[in-house]
Amino acid sequence: MATRKITITVPEELVESIKERVDARGVSSYIAAAAAHQDAMDRLRELAERLEEEHGAVTDDEQQAALDRIAAIDGRHDEQHSPSDEAA
Incomplete structure (x- = not known):
């Protein structure tokens, strides 16, 4: 998978908490995994909404x-x- 470098703003306390769990190179992977998880949850919610519209609650x-x-x-x-x- 291709990657692209971006700039994000994250609360300092969160960065320090992440760094306690991973080494310096692992921060990007950690944040990428978190973003991928959120993307998957967003897609799942969108699917659930479409299914509810089509089939009811x-x-x-x-x-x-x-x-x-x-x-x-x-x-x-x-x-x-x-x-x-x-x-x-």
Whole structure:
């Protein structure tokens, strides 16, 4: 992926906090990753808005059903990757 150098203004406290976590060369990567994450979240929100316009709002029952399904998938994943299986 091509890169381009830009100038941004960031609160000094934030820069210092980031520098505590990464070396000097890592600051750009850290901020680029944060920007990529925000871009992905913005795109996801835009998609959700388009889907809601087209199909209507998600009901409480639909949301709970999705959360229950995620919990079930997480449970199966945990069972498949439990430490007792790895020791056997």
